[in-house]
């Protein structure tokens with residue numbers, strides 16, 4: 001596809017329209033929209049009546065009446081929920097179709113044939129046999145004829161798929177622009193420009209300059225818009241791909257991968273709501289991208305079943321706020337961490353009770369060993385038993401796990417010393433079972449050792465008597481609170497955060513990481529974890545969160561009393577929790593359902609991974625655990641990967657996706673960047689990924705990227721000046737991308753320019769877009785990490801209209817200010 005000039009769109013449709021044609025067409029769509037609203041109002045009244053009636057029945061109180069009430073409330077509520085979507089541009093498309101081949105109608109009242117009937121076109125002329133309006137939801141007229149077809153229905157597919165090369169039955173595709181109840185404009189594409197088509201005896205006109213170009217040229221805000229009115233054919237193939245198995249989508253910057261992923265979630269829910277009641281999880285790389293995209297699904301009328309979460313907040317209670325240096329990220333993301341974490345979890349037990357030892361409880365760990373206990377001995381058939389110390393013990397003992405256990409039995413002291421306890425711990429830890437779940441086993445081994453050391457076993461020749469005595473022995477020991485205290489200190493419940501904190505001790509970490517990490521890696525890792533306090537509280541990085549998730553698995557959660565869910569019984573009966581108004585959804589008032597979904601779910605029915613190229617092996621493991629029984633959609637672009645070892649990540653990705661069959665798609669058209677910017681970015685692509693093809697830009701603005709050189713003594717001033725210039729030139733947003741280390745200062749530099757400007761670290765720019773972008777020092781960005789050139793490629797592909805590149809001396813700019821990295 002050749003780039004089109006957005007400011008002077010070509011005559012893709014017709015030349016300037018006589019106003020009367022345009023006005024007439026707008027008036028005709030207005031008439032249709034009025035009918036739609038009239039029908040919607042009727043439906044709303046119906047729904048309200050049902051709700052009212054249901055409420056009255058509720059007062060009757062017989063079980064039958066209550067059940068009926070529930071059913072009615074559900075139906076009425078479902079209506080209202082859908083009809084509330086009217087406030088967005090409810091109706092946005094129309095297709096005029098030839099007569100179909102088989103003359104059959106589908107459930108939405110539209111003819112199902114894709115191909116025209118033989119003879120539908122005769123001598124270059126044809127009569128339009130069917131007109132369908134496409135909208136966010138389906139609406140049927142009182143006689144069940146379709147007033148609006150849901151954009152996800154099969155009958156709407158030709159609206160997205162038809163092209164002049166493969167038009168099927170479509171003669172004219174129209175995008176309708178409306179606001180509230182008013183039609184503002186129409187944009188037509190003729191799919192069969194060679195024929196003369198008539199509708200009700202009149203020639204079918206075509207109006208406008210093409211909807212796609214209009215959509216792409218629009219100023220950007222801080223939130224993404226849906227593309228429901230202008231989804232392109234190659235994107236539609238992905239959105240409607242069958243859900244089974246794994247759908248993998250690759251495509252360069254701006255090809256619509258994120259947009260397609262979001263629309264696919266809405267499509268899947270429409271297709272099979274019951275199946276996806278299990279929830280759809282969308283995994284996004286950064287909270288910024290979550291904030292940017294989370295309005296799209298509500299605008300498509302979908303939200304309840306979909307959770308959009310950033311990689312750094314995928315684990316409940318964790319919220320990544322810190323950044324790791326590339327070198328630390330590389331260690332933390334690597335699959336070598338699995339082995340290290342297993343060792344650390346086991347090792348943390350041995351250091352339990354010391355500072356940073358990973359235990360959950362804040363009990364003084366030394367208490368049971370140090371406190372003299374004079375437990376009154378429980379009577380055993382043949383002796384007495386007591387715990388604790390009889391001799392004097394210093395009041396203060398060094399912190400650490402208890403290193404001995406003494407009981408008094410038959411008047412004699414039985415003791416397990418440090419070596420015994422170590423041996424028992426070692427033997428209990430054998431195998432790979434979760435550490436927190438091994439405590440009962442360790443407890444049994446302790447009792448075995450005490451029993452054997454007490455010599456009691458020898459006194460019984462009758463095995464039955466021996467068993468009885470043993471049972472009583474165990475009971476008496478284990479019911480003593482001091483024994484519980486001992487166990488709590490010697491085998492405490494470990495928490496993932498606690499184990500991470502334990503790893504901040506470099507010497508200890510060095511022991512656990514033997515033959516896994518080298519000395520430098522150990523040092524860097526320990527230093528980065530020292531951000532956490534002894535219990536593991538403190539700022540987490542996005543890579544720490546994947547480690548927490550892995551540790552959760554390694555440690556296991558000890559059984560707890562079931563959490564009671566404060567559920568409304570009606571809620572469960574009828575599914576009314578899905579009901580929310582459009583306004584609620586947009587304002588966040590309807591979030592409780594979603595929040596609950598996010599809180600409780602760890603296994604989803606479908607998982608969508610955005611920017612999949614960036615997931616580290618450890619992150620793939622974390623995400624994989626959330627989709628063990630799921631189907632998947634995975635979208636990404638290897639050329640934008642900030643992970644340094646793609647092969648290692650590919651192995652982890654394969655493990656996460658399992659052996660499910662895969663269906664691959666490639667998106668080839670760049671809808672974001674004008675050709676002038678795409679061409680510049682392609683130079684970096686050639687360096688970052690030689691041989692990789694850049695997507696083709698769909699439009700051109702005639703504005704070439706600008707190059708400037710910063711004042712060495714006043715970088716802040718230079719950045720401000722360049723940003724200010726861009727602000728003057730565009731209506732929407734300006735993104736200023738700097739190396740990660742400069743984030744904080746760049747924010748300060750730009751604070752005075754207002755909220756149309758955003759300062760971003762290079763890694764934060766992922767997935768976002770701005771009307772204009774200022775990229776500060778490409779060399780600094782490229783030198784930041786082994787994947788730096790790919791990160792720079794991301795930075796250079798964020799602008800929809802204008803790009804300025806500001807160089808420092810490190811960039812070695814030529815006399816035109818073009819930095820070395822961007823020269824031809």
Ligand SMILES: Nc1ncnc2c1ncn2[C@@H]1O[C@H](COP(=O)(O)OP(=O)(O)OP(=O)(O)O)[C@@H](O)[C@H]1O
Pocket residue numbers: 212215216225226227230231232235251252253254255256257258259260637640671672766767768769797
């Ligand atoms: N069919 C379309 N109609 C209108 N706008 C579109 C269409 N497809 C994509 N866009 C727009 O192009 C821009 C880029 O889309 P999106 O962010 O989904 O691309 P991407 O492939 O995820 O990019 P990146 O890899 O750079 O993150 C968005 O503004 C999106 O709304």
